[in-house]
Amino acid sequence: MDFLELVTGARTCRRFREAEGMPAGMLDWLIECARVTPCGGNAQALRFAVAESPEACAAVFPALKWAGMLTDWDGPEAGERPTGYVAILGEAGTRAKLNAIDAGIAAQTIQLAAYTRDLGCCIFLSFDPRKIREVLGIPENLEPLLVLALGFQKEVRRVETVGADGSVKYWRDAQGVHHVPKRPLEDLLIIKK
Numbered sequence: 001m002d003f004l005e006l007v008t009g010a011r012t013c014r015r016f017r018e019a020e021g022m023p024a025g026m027l028d029w030l031i032e033c034a035r036v037t038p039c040g041g042n043a044q045a046l047r048f049a050v051a052e053s054p055e056a057c058a059a060v061f062p063a064l065k066w067a068g069m070l071t072d073w074d075g076p077e078a079g080e081r082p083t084g085y086v087a088i089l090g091e092a093g094t095r096a097k098l099n100a101i102d103a104g105i106a107a108q109t110i111q112l113a114a115y116t117r118d119l120g121c122c123i124f125l126s127f128d129p130r131k132i133r134e135v136l137g138i139p140e141n142l143e144p145l146l147v148l149a150l151g152f153q154k155e156v157r158r159v160e161t162v163g164a165d166g167s168v169k170y171w172r173d174a175q176g177v178h179h180v181p182k183r184p185l186e187d188l189l190i191i192k193k
Helices: 003-009 026-035 054-063 096-115 129-136
Strands: 047-051 084-091 119-124 142-152 157-161 178-182
Touching: 003 096, 026 047, 026 084, 026 096, 047 054, 047 129, 054 084, 054 129, 084 096, 096 119, 096 142, 129 142
Parallel strands: 157 178
Antiparallel strands: 047 084, 084 142, 119 142
């Protein structure tokens, strides 16, 4: 697969084939993919916590704030919910800027790796950190930076060019296809010498 095809296909996924569950060892493999990625100063300061049991997944789900632009949607229905979660953790109060960058690299790596296994991924910055800490038993010296929801992808996503109105707001059509407007390259590549 061409890398651009991989990136385009690995769009945020918010609906999953919940009945299929999470394959044993899959979350470990995804974290292994993130473990070997570059990080600031090779400090390897990030840590990870996972929820993979149905009980843990059910407890994590209400701590997440789903799809802010879809104001009439509170998240996936039962049967379409994630079957695994990865919380990316950093030391509280230290390396904040580098931890944020490292967490972004790790999250994107996990999302791309997941897509190669037919898994969808939704990366959350909007979540209740107290609830995530409580459910996953995160020690006080670590703080959750991002939470990734994972499962076999059910949702169809389409990347398209931003329309004449200039809106980047994502939306769903009557068939439930999720449309993601992206600005064209010529609008983003502003300097070329």
